[in-house]
Amino acid sequence: AQSVTQPDIHITVSEGASLELRCNYSYGATPYLFWYVQSPGQGLQLLLKYFSGDTLVQGIKGFEAEFKRSQSSFNLRKPSVHWSDAAEYFCAVVRLGGAQKLVFGQGTRLTINP
Amino acid sequence: DSGVTQTPKHLITATGQRVTLRCSPRSGDLSVYWYQQSLDQGLQFLIQYYNGEERAKGNILERFSAQQFPDLHSELNLSSLELGDSALYFCASSVGVYSYEQYFGPGTRLTVT
16 A cells, blocks of 8 residues: 655754755555645645656745655755745645545644744 | 635534534535544545545544535534544545545534543
8 A cells, every 4th residue: 555654743944944845655656746735723735746747846835846756755845935834744645546545644844943 | 725615614522422524625526535634643535425426435434424415515424423533624625536636625623522
C-alpha cells in the first residue's frame, strides 16, 4: 500500500527565510502527488499538484515543489516565507487508476518567527 | 473559499448518540469524499460517492454510514458515538469519479463527551 512520510513534525523559520518541507512517498509506480495547506480552524487548500511532465511544479502563494523519482520525494519550497505562511502542510498521494482516496502524510507544522 | 460547504461547523454530543454531518459539493462536482482528521490517526479517507453511488471505502467504521442524494449533497451518519470519534470531519469534492484534484470544505468539528 502506498504511504507518505513527512519527516519533520514541526519546523520554525524566520520571516523572509527560505523554506523546504520534505515529503517521501512509497509506491510502486508514479503516483499523483499533492501539497495541501491547513490554516488554523480552516479546511485544506490545494497548493500544488504533480501529475506528469516537468518535475518542478509551481503552485499558489509562491510555493513550488520538485518531484524526484530517484529519491521518491516531492519536497515543497518557498524562497521567502511570510508570517501568513504559518500553518500545517500536508503532502498527499493518490493511486493512479484506483480508488481516488488521498493518502496523507502526518503533516508538518510551520511556525514563523518575526 | 473552495465552494464546498459543510454543516454544522461544530457539534458537541454525548456518547451513544447519533449525529448527521452534511456536505454540499462544488457546483458541477459529482464525486464526494469524506475524511476524518484526528490527533492519533491523522487524515484518513472514509468513503467516496459518485453521482449517488458508493465508489470506494476506506477506514470507515460499521457504526458510520454515508449517502449521496440526487441533488448531490452528501450526509455522513455517525451512530453509537464513542469518545474516540471526536475529530474533524472533512468533505471534499471533485468533478468526476477519476478526478484527482479534490477540493475540501471547512470541516465539522465533532466533540463526543
